Amino acid sequence: MLSERRVAIIGAGVIGASIADALACRGVRVTMFDMRAPGAGASQASAGVLAPFIEAKPGSPLLALGVRSLAMWDGFMAGVRQRAPGSEVEYARTGTLDVALSAGERAHLKTAAVWLASEGVAHEWLEGQALTTRAPAVSSAAAGALCIPDHRIVNVTALVRALVHAARLSGVVCVTPTEILQVDQAKDTVEVRIGDERHLFDDVVIAAGSWTRRVRVSGAPVFPVRPIRGQLLHLRWSDGPRPAHSIWGSRCYTVPWSDGSVLVGATVEDVGFDERSTVAGVRELLDAVSDLLPSAAHASLEAVRVGLRPATLDHLPLLGPLTSHPRVVLAAGHYRNGILLAPLTADIVSRLMLEGERDPALEVTKPERFEAGPRYSAI
Numbered sequence: 182m183l184s185e186r187r188v189a190i191i192g193a194g195v196i197g198a199s200i201a202d203a204l205a206c207r208g209v210r211v212t213m214f215d216m217r218a219p220g221a222g223a224s225q226a227s228a229g230v231l232a233p234f235i236e237a238k239p240g241s242p243l244l245a246l247g248v249r250s251l252a253m254w255d256g257f258m259a260g261v262r263q264r265a266p267g268s269e270v271e272y273a274r275t276g277t278l279d280v281a282l283s284a285g286e287r288a289h290l291k292t293a294a295v296w297l298a299s300e301g302v303a304h305e306w307l308e309g310q311a312l313t314t315r316a317p318a319v320s321s322a323a324a325g326a327l328c329i330p331d332h333r334i335v336n337v338t339a340l341v342r343a344l345v346h347a348a349r350l351s352g353v354v355c356v357t358p359t360e361i362l363q364v365d366q367a368k369d370t371v372e373v374r375i376g377d378e379r380h381l382f383d384d385v386v387i388a389a390g391s392w393t394r395r396v397r398v399s400g401a402p403v404f405p406v407r408p409i410r411g412q413l414l415h416l417r418w419s420d421g422p423r424p425a426h427s428i429w430g431s432r433c434y435t436v437p438w439s440d441g442s443v444l445v446g447a448t449v450e451d452v453g454f455d456e457r458s459t460v461a462g463v464r465e466l467l468d469a470v471s472d473l474l475p476s477a478a479h480a481s482l483e484a485v486r487v488g489l490r491p492a493t494l495d496h497l498p499l500l501g502p503l504t505s506h507p508r509v510v511l512a513a514g515h516y517r518n519g520i521l522l523a524p525l526t527a528d529i530v531s532r533l534m535l536e537g538e539r540d541p542a543l544e545v546t547k548p549e550r551f552e553a554g555p556r557y558s559a560i
C-alpha cells in the first residue's frame with residue numbers, strides 16, 4: 182500500500198538505491214534522480230569488500246558503525262533477493278587474509294591479533310606451511326598472515342542493479358540522467374529544481390557521493406565532502422594458484438570472484454574530480470599484486486575501473502537531517518566503506534523518516550559536526 186509521503190533521493194549509487202529500496206518497500210512514494218545511470222559513480226568501481234576489522238581503527242566510531250552494518254548484511258541480502266527475484270548477486274563470506282611481507286608488518290598484524298582476541302573477534306594466525314597450505318597463491322616471502330573469517334565480499338554492480346530493480350518493483354520512479362543542483366525547503370515541503378521546473382516533495386535525501394557539495398540547499402552551508410580517486414584492476418587468472426580469500430597486503434588487496442576474475446585495489450589519490458585511469462596507478466597496483474601473489478604475473482588485465490570515494494575530514498559519513506532544514510537528510514561521505522555501511526545507512530534513514538527515531542549513531546554522523554570547524558572549500 183502506498184502512503185502519501187513523497188520523497189526525492191538525489192543520487193542512485195549504492196547509498197541512494199539502498200535508501201530508495203528501504204523506503205519504497207515500506208510504502209513511501211520515492212523518486213530517485215541521478216545525473217548518470219544508477220551505480221555509475223564510485224559504486225561501480227568498488228571492490229565490494231566488507232571488512233570493518235581491517236578498515237577501521239580499534240575503538241573508533243567507524244569500527245562501531247562497520248561492525249553494526251556487517252551484522253546486517255545477511256538480512257539485507259535476503260531482503261534484496263526476495264524483492265528483486267531473479268537477480269544474481271554474488272555475496273560470500275570468504276574471509277580476509279591480511280599478509281605480512283616484512284618483520285614490521287608481521288609485528289603490526291600480531292598486535293592486531295591481540296586486539297581481536299581481546300574483543301572476542303574470531304581470527305587465526307597463519308604462517309609457514311599452514312599459510313602455504315591455506316593460501317598457496319600468497320608469496321613464499323610472507324612472514325605470516327591474519328585471517329578474519331567473518332569478512333565478506335559482494336558484487337557491487339550486481340547489487341546496485343538488484344536494489345534498483347527491487348525499488349522499481351516497489352514503485353520507485355528513477356529519473357536519469359537528471360542533475361539536481363538546487364533544493365529549497367519551504368514550511369512543510371521541499372522543492373527540487375530541475376532547470377526551470379520545480380517539483381515538490383515532503384522530504385529530500387541527498388546521496389550524491391563525491392558530488393554532494395555541488396547540491397546547494399538555500400540557507401545551508403556547502404557540504405564538506407570531497408573526491409578521493411581510487412583505481413582498481415580487473416584481472417583474469419590463468420596459471421598458478423588463484424586466491425580463495427580476499428587477500429590484503431600493505432600496498433594492495435585482492436578480491437576473488439567465482440567466475441575466475443580477481444579485482445586488485447586500490448589507489449588513493451587526491452586529484453579532484455579527475456576520473457581517468459593512469460599509467461602510474463596501474464603500475465602501482467601491478468607491482469603490489471605481483472609481490473603479494475606471484476602468479477598474478479600470468480593473469481590478463483581485463484579492465485581498469487576508476488571511482489571517486491566521497492571523503493569527509495574525519496572519514497565518517499555525513500548522515501542525518503540538516504538542523505536548519507529538517508526535511509533535508511544527508512546520506513553521503515562514506516569514503517572507503519560505502520558498501521559496508523549501506524545496510525546500516527538505509528536502516529537509520531528509513532527509521533528516521535518513517536518513525537522519527539534518532540539512531541544513536543547520528544550523534545557521530547550528524548552533518549552539523551563540521552559547522553564550527555575546518556571545512557573543505559566550496560567549488
Ligand SMILES: Cc1cc2nc3c(=O)[nH]c(=O)nc-3n(C[C@H](O)[C@H](O)[C@H](O)COP(=O)(O)OP(=O)(O)OC[C@H]3O[C@@H](n4cnc5c(N)ncnc54)[C@H](O)[C@@H]3O)c2cc1C
Binds near residue numbers: 197
Ligand atoms: C576503487 C574503489 C574501491 C572501493 N572499495 C570498497 C570496498 O571494498 N568496500 C566498501 O565498503 N567501499 C568501497 N569503496 C567505497 C565505495 O565505493 C563508496 O563509499 C560508495 O560507492 C559510495 O556510494 P554513494 O552512493 O554515496 O556514491 P556514488 O556511488 O558515487 O553515487 C552517487 C551518485 O550520485 C549521482 N549524483 C551526484 N551528484 C548528483 C546530482 N547533483 N544530481 C543527480 N545525481 C547526482 C552520481 O551520478 C552517482 O551515481 C571503494 C571505492 C573505490 C573508488
